[in-house]
């Protein structure tokens with residue numbers, strides 16, 4: 001009784017629905033509210049702040065890189081945007097993060113809804129081992145109980161895999177488990193999974209740090225196309241990568257060990273890399289610390 | 291140039307090593323031998339047990355044994371169909387109670403529990419793991435006596451007693467299996483905008499599937515051989531009883547006990563039945579373990 005991985009059709013009743021492949025974006029914004037705005041934001045673990053006093057605006061359809069030495073709270077900040085931070089016991093936040101002007105931490109805001117609008121790609125590729133490649137891509141719909149017709153599901157899977165530059169490599173083995181792919185392919189599968197969930201913003205926490213140079217290149221190329229449709233925030237340890245792929249760069253650093261990380265400098269990537277306004281930024285970029 | 295320095299290293303080294311390695315080899319041999327003896331000591335009783343059960347049990351391993359009860363049988367002949375059916379029914383009933391309760395508790399403890407309550411539950415489960423089976427039997431006896439009148443015996447009462455023994459095993463083993471599911475996967479699912487219960491249903495449980503089945507099988511293996519509580523609350527009978535709600539219901543362990551304990555005039559016939567029942571019970575337990583292995587292999591998340 002070798003069992004195939006569960007497929008969407010087996011689980012969800014069929015219902016026709018037009019495939020929604022384009023990213024969900026609110027109708028033209030009446031004001032110039034950025035898709036993402038942080039105001040004096042801090043996040044703590046068990047009372048100890050990991051990152052504090054962050055204020056910045058992230059413009060739409062662009063790639064913003066978070067750089068800075070290890071432990072200055074970049075991951076914590078990123079995980080606060082989609083409210084994943086609070087799933088850790090005793091983790092708390094203060095200040096505001098606004099998604100198109102709406103406070104993510106406002107009263108009555110459901111973190112589940114926030115996470116549906118803000119997708120995330122993690123440092124370590126984490127495809128669901130009990131699902132096929134196809135079901136991994138469609139996991140967002142499945143996990144939210146969204147109903148997709150067979151054709152809509154197929155189209156969504158294909159377009160997301162194409163957007164993640166993975167379609168040609170896996171189109172003949174969509175029913176096979178996602179865990180059988182190479183590390184780079186798995187990470188692109190996770191990107192496809194995030195895209196298929198149709199977020200407005202995609203957060204990436206060092207998505208290339210565990211990958212070989214060729215897979216890294218594939219993902220960097222992908223960034224250039226993602227920027228057209230999504231607002232991307234990426235944490236990276238690789239200065240060249242930040243310089244190559246990002247429009248804005250935010251540099252974080254902690255003044256001393258066990259001190260919370262702070263936003264030191266935030267500007268266009270070209271400015272940050274050619275004329276950094278702070279000595280710390282210049283030193284970090286030049287590889288003098290971190 | 292001294293004589294020592296003149297000797298090429300390649301010649302000198304093996305000599306020096308020879309003495310050292312001889313000692314090492316001996317240490318090695320002694321260690322391996324004592325480990326082997328320990329293994330033998332552990333396996334010897336088991337081997338002897340299997341041999342005895344096989345040699346004495348095969349005599350009555352005939353069709354009659356599997357097609358007849360003991361109703362009206364005095365002396366030789368008769369079978370254990372009623373006890374086999376009883377064991378199967380009570381095992382299934384026990385699983386019906388213990389598996390949902392055990393697995394749901396495990397899911398609660400791993401996925402939802404925060405604060406003092408889950409810690410209290412864990413403590414109670416640990417205590418229940420060490421519960422003497424006779425106490426479980428007495429508890430079921432008391433409960434059913436209170437509800438149905440004193441001395442009420444039934445297969446269901448037996449199942450209730452056994453489920454008290456099986457549930458903590460399922461909780462403990464299930465908890466362990468759920469904790470093996472990487473946090474990464476839960477975060478990935480949460481990050482896609484899934485409510486916690488969907489994360490559990492669609493990601494955690496399928497990923498832990500094979501491990502959870504092993505947990506259930508471990509629990510079953512714990513209870514299929516139980517005798518004392520069944521003796522107390524399910525009782526013994528010579529006749530078929532397909533109704534777990536009423537009257538005494540025979541089971542294999544109690545069958546073995548009663549055949550051995552209440553030998554009639556033809557003692558050898560009773561002994562032979564007891565041994566065959568023991569053989570059938572051992573095969574039953576073995577089958578459960580093999581099924582667990584098989585299910586684990588077939589249901590494990592595949593990588594290729």
Ligand SMILES: Nc1ncnc2c1ncn2[C@@H]1O[C@H](COP(=O)(O)OP(=O)(O)O)[C@@H](O)[C@H]1O
Nearest residue numbers: 045050068069070071072073074075076077088
């Ligand atoms: N789960 C956690 N529990 C407690 N402290 C944590 C946890 N995760 C991170 N931290 C602490 O928060 C600080 C920032 O960590 P992190 O956000 O991972 O930094 P970065 O991603 O910039 O390397 C570090 O000092 C780290 O020790």
Ligand SMILES: [Mg+2]
Nearest residue numbers: 074075076205
């Ligand atoms: Mg990090």
